Amino acid sequence: MYVCKVIGKIISTVKNEKLVGHSIVLVQAAALNDRGSLEADGPVFAAADTIGCGEGNFVLVTRGSNARYACKCAEAPVDMAVVGILDGGQWGLS
Amino acid sequence: MYVCKVIGKIISTVKNEKLVGHSIVLVQAAALNDRGSLEADGPVFAAADTIGCGEGNFVLVTRGSNARYACKCAEAPVDMAVVGILDGGQWGLS
Amino acid sequence: MYVCKVIGKIISTVKNEKLVGHSIVLVQAAALNDRGSLEADGPVFAAADTIGCGEGNFVLVTRGSNARYACKCAEAPVDMAVVGILDGGQWGLS
Amino acid sequence: MYVCKVIGKIISTVKNEKLVGHSIVLVQAAALNDRGSLEADGPVFAAADTIGCGEGNFVLVTRGSNARYACKCAEAPVDMAVVGILDGGQWGLS
Amino acid sequence: MYVCKVIGKIISTVKNEKLVGHSIVLVQAAALNDRGSLEADGPVFAAADTIGCGEGNFVLVTRGSNARYACKCAEAPVDMAVVGILDGGQWGLS
Incomplete structure (x- = not known):
């Protein structure tokens, strides 16, 4: 998954x-x-939110047909979906 | 999805x-x-238009087998499809 | 699709x-x-030709399972297929 | 697969x-x-671990629907899974 | 396919x-x-060899579910497979 x-x-x-x-x-x-912390630094995407994430959260994003499974909608034209929120206290996350 | x-x-x-x-x-x-606005700055692609978008619109583009669902044609050799137009007034869009 | x-x-x-x-x-x-013209400037790929394209043509290339549909061969191990030739007179094409 | x-x-x-x-x-x-050795030098991803790998291992990571097969869960919204650990003594691995 | x-x-x-x-x-x-020859110059991947290629060969590599077809194993967690060896005498290949 993308982080x-x-x-x-x-x-x-x-x-x-x-x-x-x-x-x-x-x-x-x-x-x-370099400090082993995660930071936003790459391309942007649009993803369906299946778990109620919020601005500033670091999340797991699944792609392709897997995203349709996450959305519980076999025919949703969605190819990226948020499927997890990283807990704080790891990878430099507050 | 790509934006x-x-x-x-x-x-x-x-x-x-x-x-x-x-x-x-x-x-x-x-x-x-840097100003938190979206701007065209990356590779180009060809996508099937399923919702009647126009030049200058910022759009959501789905990929892979999901694109076939968006085109309502199970066997269309299409791997990218426009599935949404971003509203103005967000992300620096007029 | 890739162009x-x-x-x-x-x-x-x-x-x-x-x-x-x-x-x-x-x-x-x-x-x-910068002039709004298409030019070859990126990675190279190998694609199955389903429509008889020729050297110098600018083409639409579909990827993944969609490429198998384009080849009319459900089990062809092909993940990229040429599915269209861009007409001249657009995007700087002669 | 990604390495x-x-x-x-x-x-x-x-x-x-x-x-x-x-x-x-x-x-x-x-x-x-340049010495023909593998080193971590690229984007980061999150992958499901199907074989019990550990920190520092160099691994094979499969993507897309193949990752669901590796997880033995047809509807897991997982698009990357670790499916092998590279043996030491090759590609500069200790 | 990747080359x-x-x-x-x-x-x-x-x-x-x-x-x-x-x-x-x-x-x-x-x-x-610049001389129109193929040379190794990009990311590395791990691929299943379905045709007996050898070190130094330039090959066609298919990705995604297509790779499972090439491996004749519908549930192999393989997302890249070698499916062809480029003949010598083209693209600067000896």
């Missing part, structure tokens, strides 16, 4: 009808810095 | 017969700049 | 038996330059 | 219920240096 | 039981240099 930081919400009124009801968040890929 | 900017239409007369009827747009991957 | 330039043919006599009969071309990912 | 170095464990208490029971590790993509 | 150079064998005694019996090789993605 990403949640940057904020994405609002998209005009969308494919199978995306209706899915909360979408903007996330940025994380990297490990 | 991309729609650059314009792609015309392809000679194509796989299962692509006939699909409108294809040229999109460019977006990045978050 | 690529066809660089030439690839000959591979020793190959998986399910690749027999598929014409394979070397393609290079395209980018948009 | 990666295991950096350590990832703890994620809040997660998709289908991730419960899967041990998740932080891995970093490896590259081949 | 890669075979760098050598990978030995992995501790592995997922469905990987047993598959020969795994270390490959490096190839690029096209």
